[in-house]
Amino acid sequence: MNAPLYNTEILRLAxxxxxxxxxxxxxxxxxxRSPVCGSRVTVDLVVDxxxxxSEVGMLVRACALGQASSSLMGAHVVGRSAAELAQARDQLTAWLAGERDAPPDWPGMEIFAPALPHRGRHASIRLAFEAAAEAAEQAGR
Structure with a gap:
């Protein structure tokens, strides 16, 4: 896998x-927060x-991969349930860890395939999905 880690699409999303x-x-x-690189993502949610x-707000202070992941999460989060967000988070975690062959069932995630061998970058890619899943679970209580 010789694809560049930071490609035009990653930078566009970021x-x-x-x-x-x-x-x-x-x-x-x-x-x-990512303990590895210090990337930080805050997700605010309102659920119906x-x-x-139904509403989303974010503060993203992350590397280009964390920003791109936040962009993909934000683009498709409205209308999703806590269970759907938890599933996306879990699929992303499994895919990055090599425990799943296919990228998560979330639009655009295949863009992170070049990052698979770069374990130090995985935490930043997961941040937005982890924050959104946890916020949706809290909001639904």
Whole structure:
């Protein structure tokens, strides 16, 4: 696998993170940090009566891979349930760890295939999905 770790699509996503403002009254807010590189992602969520994400706010202070992952998560999080977010988080974790052959069932995740051999980068890629899954679970309680 000789694909560059930082390609044009990663950099494009990193520069176009949706929901780049924190919410003033979230149902839940979770911050996750990578102990390896110091990347940090905070996700604020509001969920509707059906338990689906209806509003999102994020503060992303991460490397390009963490920013790109936050961008993909944010682009497709509205309308998702806590269970769907937990599944995406778990699939991403398993794929990065080599325990799953296919990328997660989340649009665009195959873009991180060049990062698979770079274990030190995995935590940053997982941050947004970990924060969103935990926030959705908290909001649904």
């Amino acid at each position: 520069a176009s993170i949706p929901f780049g403002e924190r919410l003033s009254a979230p149902d839940a807010s979770v911050e996750k 009566a059906a338990g689906k994400v």
